[in-house]
Amino acid sequence: MGFGRCIGSPGVMLRKCVVLLVLFSVMFLVVSELTQSDDVIKAQVKETPGSRGLMNNTMNTKLVGILVEQRQNIEQQMKGYKFHAKLNVSHLKDLVPGEGGQPVRSVIVTSWRSGSTFMGGVVSSHPGTFYHYEPLHDFGVKQIRHGEEAAQAVRNLRHLLDCEYGEMEHLIEHGRSFKCVFNQNKALWSQCKTLPDLCRKPEFLSPFCSLFPFQSLKTVRLRLNLTEELLEDKKLGVRLLYLVRDPRGTLHSRRNKNWCSRKDCNDPETLCKDLVRDYITASVFRRKFPNSFRAVRYEDISFNVFHETKELLDFFRLDFHPDIQKFLQTHTGRSKGNAYSTFRDSKAAPVHWQKEMPWEKAQRIQGVCEKALRLWGYELAEGEEHLRSFMPVGRLEFA
Template identity: 60%
Template sequence: MILEAGMKILRRAELPRKQPGRALLLFLACSSVLLFFLNQSHLATPFRTGPRSPPRFEAGPVDAHAAVSTTYAQRRIQDYQSPEYTAPGDTAPHPPQPQNAPPNEESGKEETPEKEEEEEEGEEEGGGGGGGGENSTESLISAILDEQRQRLRQDMENYAFHPKLKAKSVKDLVLEEGGRPVRSLVITTWRSGSTFIGDVLQSHPGTYYHYEPLLDFGINQVRHGKEAAQAIHNLKHLLTCDYSGMEHYLDYGPDHPWLFAHNEVLWSRCQAYPDLCWRPEFLSPFCSLFPFQSLKTVRLRLNLTQELLQDKKLGVQVLLLVRDPRGTMQSRRHRDWCPGEPDCDDPARLCSDLVSDYNTALVLRRRFPHSFRAVRYEDLSFDAYNMTKELFNFFHLNYHPRVQSFLDTHTKETIGGVSSTFRDSKTAPIHWKKDLEWEEVERIQRVCHKALKLWGYVVAKNEEHLRAFMPVGLFRFP
């Protein structure tokens, strides 16, 4: 285009052929004038914008939600694909068949008067238009809740309530009925036996199990500051079945399904109805049906539980679970998420937390003698039946036949991988003696001497002593 315009100017100028320099200068001058006018008329952009360079847009309004700061790292949420079948063994009501999509307004098809009258009558019967999808979801949630109520009535039939509960019926323990659930909280750290004790609690009928509710905090120990305030906020919300204000927790779940997968009664519903699984309008009323609420976390240090213990309306029972740091460090070696994380792979930090937890435990025992207790994982494992009875008495739970059955099948032999709760409880707590090299044991003991002494663990003197001694000594609080 520019070349053609330039040639026309040259022809009109009738320049002699012997003056090519003047012709070239005139051509360049004309080209510059044309480019100037093209820029002024905003036609230059197509020359700079091709298929590999997207057009430039003015900045739009800032998303207010994206600008809000958070104590968590932001993560992308993947689509949660919904299976088209009901999970095996699940007898929950089937979801309604999808309704036909409304006609496309752009298709050009005209509605007949009879069709319009039918739609108007349908809107009047349904209480107005636009709520079909919401009504369908509400109906589905209502059906699931009714079916779960029936299951709980069967599970809790002839249940013997703990005398300290002073409950006349299950309704006294159900949030939906205005009651106060029995709330059990287990505090520990990674690879200290909490998965086992969590599953023992879940084997009790009528239990809703909050598994690792601080999973979205990463491989970190929550000790103080803004993270501590957020953690306590989350725990209070979950223990009261209030899933509002838990956006990050719920957004984290679809990419990390084990957040709910350990909660057996909830996960069976999630498998059947994944579209409901992470929605507060389903989770809050579903949780509120259960008379027993159990929660275990490996990321919260004991000092932060005082706020929960002081809340009389919450009425929580807190158990601190402790393990020999040598066994804990040996067990963490099998986890690919631990190396490089200071709160996980540094024995000095682990033992500093053990000392801090011990000092806090001394205070809590005096202030909350009926609501707080500490126990060593080794003591629980060596005498699983009697210790479980003691702990259930502390939690105000009935030592139900289901609990006995769980112990019968999970404490006799070791089956499965490092996360399995099928363990030979007599040998599992101290197998680290054979697995760790003496140099590693010596390194751990060097930074953990005080913690070992406070919690009643015996220090190995040399490699020969390591392979033969009993590392678990007597322990009593002063």
């Protein structure tokens, strides 16, 4: 029945025409919404530095199509989502950078083989999350402590937390050889697998990142004191977790790793000097940033994984979402996979080193790490028999 036939139709035809008019109205609203979505995303692309090369008709259509589809996917994931009471938001767009919102930014800082892969898996399971995995990977196997290198590292984190990929060409190029830079971000990697050239372009990465209301980042290369300026920036609104592990467990986990041949990675004294400095910094940060900084031991999370994870998510202002609960249920019951797997028996994984580490090595580590161990609340083994049976995790207190 055509719209023109509604005019002057009596009785039943009139009721049918009313229904038809309602349908046309709904279709108009849907088309208007999609057009508005396209316009918003096109504007993001055009405003991204260096985007002109993409703005030809064919590529523009493909790019906008991907972005619109991802926007719809996020909205679907977020249906019925319970925003944290302290966020003071009522609508998703209040958190979407591409729509002028302020995203929830969560940062995890630690060192290699200290539980960050597991914690990163937890936060990246949260719906609507863009996960910045090891954004300082291109700096190499080193700890960044001071100087221009430190300043550049912090600038890079700022750029990424603001979805500004225009200054991140070095990391993007690095990602050609090290896929882990991108493949831990599920939403992004789903595009990278099919359109790798597009995903190496800042003019795509920036607007894509800007669709996500939750921005999570984890790094194992930056010392804790360097994060102070991130915490001080009220506009950035970062909430930062420092994750620490017993250095005996950390070093045991790093053993026989070909990439871990440098002093910054395999030397107990270097590691424990960093842990002492980080303890001092953490004590200061706890007083200075009581609402946006937290220091937690990996062992404490693992021994009571559901309760502790829920507490940390509350700190990050994230919901203990069914997707996260599913991740915990499937990843903490038993160990499987290689050394980089996040499938672990959560109660056994943190302390399995005491069953495997030779007593002579434990002695050497304790000899140079006693101060760090005591500050972070870890107990010392008194002999080989004691090493195999004692509980190495004691009580943590801050100065």
